[in-house]
Amino acid sequence: MERLSGHARVSSRARLLAVVVAAGGILAVTPVSAADEVTQDRLLNPGKEAGNWIHHHQNYSAHRFSSLKEINRDTVKNLKVAWTMHLGGIEPGGIWSHGGLEGTPIAENGFLYVTDGWGSVYKIDAHGGRGTLAWKMDPKTDRDWAGAVACCGVDNRGVALWGDLVISHTLDGRLIATNKETGQVAWQRNVADPDKGEVITGAPLIVKDMAITGVAGAEYGIRGWIAATDLKTQKEVWRTHTIPGKGEPGSETWKDANNSAAAGGGSTWVTGSYDPSTDTIVWGVGNPGPDWDNAYRPGDNLYTDSSLGLDATTGKIKWHYQHTPNDPYDYDSVAENVLVDIPGPSGPLKLALEADRNGFAYAIDRSNGKFVWGLPFVKKVTWTKGLDAETGKPIEYDSSKQVQTYVASVTPSRTNMETDICPGNMGGKNWPPTAYNPDLKLWYIPVIESCNRIKVEVATPDKLKPREFWTGGGPSQPFTITGSVTAIDVTTGKVAGKMETPFPNLGGILATPELVFSGQPSGEVMALDAKTLQKLWEFNTGGGVNAPPMTFSVDGKQYVAILVGLGGAWDKWFIDATPELKKIQPGSMLYVFAL
Amino acid sequence: MLLASVVALNLSMPGVAYGQSSQAPASDPTSAGKAVFAKANCMGCHKWHGNGGGGYGGDALSLRKTELTREQIIETVSCGRPGTGMPFFMRGAYDETKCHGMNRREASAQMPPEGGTFLRTKDVEAVADYVIAHIKGAGEPTYAECVAFFSNTSRVCDIYKTQAQKPEDAAVGAARSQ
Numbered sequence: 001m002e003r004l005s006g007h008a009r010v011s012s013r014a015r016l017l018a019v020v021v022a023a024g025g026i027l028a029v030t031p032v033s034a035a036d037e038v039t040q041d042r043l044l045n046p047g048k049e050a051g052n053w054i055h056h057h058q059n060y061s062a063h064r065f066s067s068l069k070e071i072n073r074d075t076v077k078n079l080k081v082a083w084t085m086h087l088g089g090i091e092p093g094g095i096w097s098h099g100g101l102e103g104t105p106i107a108e109n110g111f112l113y114v115t116d117g118w119g120s121v122y123k124i125d126a127h128g129g130r131g132t133l134a135w136k137m138d139p140k141t142d143r144d145w146a147g148a149v150a151c152c153g154v155d156n157r158g159v160a161l162w163g164d165l166v167i168s169h170t171l172d173g174r175l176i177a178t179n180k181e182t183g184q185v186a187w188q189r190n191v192a193d194p195d196k197g198e199v200i201t202g203a204p205l206i207v208k209d210m211a212i213t214g215v216a217g218a219e220y221g222i223r224g225w226i227a228a229t230d231l232k233t234q235k236e237v238w239r240t241h242t243i244p245g246k247g248e249p250g251s252e253t254w255k256d257a258n259n260s261a262a263a264g265g266g267s268t269w270v271t272g273s274y275d276p277s278t279d280t281i282v283w284g285v286g287n288p289g290p291d292w293d294n295a296y297r298p299g300d301n302l303y304t305d306s307s308l309g310l311d312a313t314t315g316k317i318k319w320h321y322q323h324t325p326n327d328p329y330d331y332d333s334v335a336e337n338v339l340v341d342i343p344g345p346s347g348p349l350k351l352a353l354e355a356d357r358n359g360f361a362y363a364i365d366r367s368n369g370k371f372v373w374g375l376p377f378v379k380k381v382t383w384t385k386g387l388d389a390e391t392g393k394p395i396e397y398d399s400s401k402q403v404q405t406y407v408a409s410v411t412p413s414r415t416n417m418e419t420d421i422c423p424g425n426m427g428g429k430n431w432p433p434t435a436y437n438p439d440l441k442l443w444y445i446p447v448i449e450s451c452n453r454i455k456v457e458v459a460t461p462d463k464l465k466p467r468e469f470w471t472g473g474g475p476s477q478p479f480t481i482t483g484s485v486t487a488i489d490v491t492t493g494k495v496a497g498k499m500e501t502p503f504p505n506l507g508g509i510l511a512t513p514e515l516v517f518s519g520q521p522s523g524e525v526m527a528l529d530a531k532t533l534q535k536l537w538e539f540n541t542g543g544g545v546n547a548p549p550m551t552f553s554v555d556g557k558q559y560v561a562i563l564v565g566l567g568g569a570w571d572k573w574f575i576d577a578t579p580e581l582k583k584i585q586p587g588s589m590l591y592v593f594a595l
Numbered sequence: 596m597l598l599a600s601v602v603a604l605n606l607s608m609p610g611v612a613y614g615q616s617s618q619a620p621a622s623d624p625t626s627a628g629k630a631v632f633a634k635a636n637c638m639g640c641h642k643w644h645g646n647g648g649g650g651y652g653g654d655a656l657s658l659r660k661t662e663l664t665r666e667q668i669i670e671t672v673s674c675g676r677p678g679t680g681m682p683f684f685m686r687g688a689y690d691e692t693k694c695h696g697m698n699r700r701e702a703s704a705q706m707p708p709e710g711g712t713f714l715r716t717k718d719v720e721a722v723a724d725y726v727i728a729h730i731k732g733a734g735e736p737t738y739a740e741c742v743a744f745f746s747n748t749s750r751v752c753d754i755y756k757t758q759a760q761k762p763e764d765a766a767v768g769a770a771r772s773q
């Protein structure tokens with residue numbers, strides 16, 4: 001009921017604003033019509049506007065599935081570049097020599113909204129079979145300030161739409177609302193603080209007139225959080241820390257005398273999902289810090305490496321499920337949770353699916369956070385012999401131990417200071433999003449098939465300094481790393497297929513009724529058969545694909561769009577595992593394909 | 596590596612301007628070295644303050660705590676450090692000019708990576724002079740050092756301010772709700 005009255009308020013306010021703005025003569029273009037305003041009702045029903053893509057993850061359930069099927073198994077062979085657009089944002093800053101593109105375009109009524117790594121927002125008119133830049137909003141990100149504490153690249157994963165505003169983040173911690181018609185900044189608010197090592201790389205999630213923001217910085221000693229900003233008042237509604245405060249439930253899982261919880265990590269830099277039927281936000285939480293010295297932080301370290309169910313109205317934690325307690329591997333669980341309902345033995349199962357850095361795919365009952373099934377989705381796992389069938393915990397997990405060792409011979413520790421682990425610390429699966437085909441009940445994971453070497457450095461309190469790395473060691477890359485697209489049959493919890501690729505999947509997946517789209521950091525964009533994963537089409541962009549594909553339609557024609565520009569963590573920290581990628585040049589380009 | 600093109604790009608972009616605008620006064624003979632420190636992306640691993648540190652990229656040594664002499668720094672920049680991630684920046688290193696007595700074949704798996712840009716001898720000397728004068732032996736980074744490096748257009752230096760230097764930022768801090 002609260003929700004309904006909320007909508008009514010927003011849309012009437014937005015309409016009023018539009019009228020006022022138009023009457024004031026500020027707009028030189030067509031006034032905003034109510035049909036262009038993004039309301040909670042529209043966000044709840046993206047299926048009613050199949051030609052648009054109005055959520056970061058396509059819908060609240062994070063399916064990244066479009067029902068558009070002009071481009072299908074039979075026609076995809078005729079897919080060609082329709083138009084391209086050069087973007088900016090590859091400037092250096094902080095420890096980074098260049099930015100990259102990791103964003104998912106948003107499409108609404110023939111217009112695209114995309115971001116570059118430094119957070120500039122571009123509105124592009126896609127009518128008439130070509131792309132025309134309508135406006136660019138440059139937030140003038142403080143590059144040296146933010147870039148010095150961005151562990152893993154100059155990244156921005158995209159915008160959200162609300163009312164007549166485009167909602168975006170900047171690496172230097174701001175939430176910005178930009179007028180959709182004019183490109184003028186309507187307001188902005190500091191949400192994260194780079195002075196504390198906090199930066200923002202994820203796209204906002206809009207829930208009931210709130211923008212939900214996640215934070216990055218677990219490699220810099222932050223205490224993670226998820227925050228909700230009321231878009232009508234621009235005030236914070238709630239901020240839930242992912243590491244409990246002293247005395248709060250879960251604080252007993254930090255057992256040291258160094259107050260390690262205060263800098264315990266638990267980032268939230270991947271956009272989550274939302275279940276309106278229970279008003280629950282489902283959001284993944286990152287690794288504990290220091291990453292590789294888990295003896296510094298004895299205990300399970302809640303809620304790091306967990307999926308959280310949060311009351312959307314209050315931010316209160318309803319349930320949690322932790323994948324890797326007392327993680328010594330940097331196996332975070334920031335990944336998106338994909339919400340899927342399937343028939344079960346005693347009524348429908350309401351699942352949250354997560355493909356974890358640790359190499360296992362999990363199905364959790366999202367009504368209570370209980371484990372349903374889990375299986376490895378990578379070819380090689382060495383850190384555990386498997387998951388307990390009842391609890392889903394690694395079978396070596398011992399709740400009576402303060403410091404977990406799992407398969408001790410490979411696990412980084414103070415007595416095993418240099419060791420090789422599989423998956424490597426990038427995963428498994430990193431931020432690049434999965435996709436789910438609800439017709440086939442197949443879930444497609446963009447996989448990094450990897451091992452790497454970890455060197456432990458014993459952490460001590462004096463090494464914890466503002467804006468400096470707090471990792472307790474570091475990785476190196478003596479092994480070649482490849483990738484795959486791996487499909488899981490959600491009805492059985494089994495791997496249904498694996499299409500191996502020469503390079504790790506650093507971009508993510510789009511699903512359509514008959515196809516799966518993905519890319520490679522070596523430049524290829526490809527379409528696979530949704531059932532067999534056979535490659536049906538491929539185009540080499542000449543850049544590095546580091547962003548997810550999406551699809552939309554305008555003037556009755558279907559397009560596939562993808563940002564191309566290799567950045568992120570890979571080409572600074574992990575490139576030695578893929579030496580062939582050293583020749584890939586930085587770039588910043590939008591590719592749009594059509595039949 | 597990718598760095599090569601980026602550094603090249605840097606030359607024609609405003610990015611390099613901060614290096615210039617923040618250069619030490621002309622009387623400081625090490626100002627050229629600071630520009631090299633930025634241009635060759637020494638800060639990508641050693642950070643602007645030279646303290647390096649671990650993290651995702653392994654462990655860049657602290658130039659503040661280094662005991663290397665000027666000549667040893669010149670050799671390290673020119674030839675890199677075999678078996679580590681410290682690149683070589685001298686054109687022809689391990690080819691026309693042996694490094695640590697080795698050519699490419701002899702260095703084999705110990706061959707260090709190639710820097711993103713090659714530096715002329717005078718640039719290598721300049722960056723060594725800069726490290727000796729402003730980084731080696733220095734204690735913890737200070738606000739004055741940070742501002743001298745970046746100029747004051749970025750908030751990157753704010754955390755080094757002492758409490759007495761902070762009042763002008765009070766409003767910014769207050770604007771952020773907890």
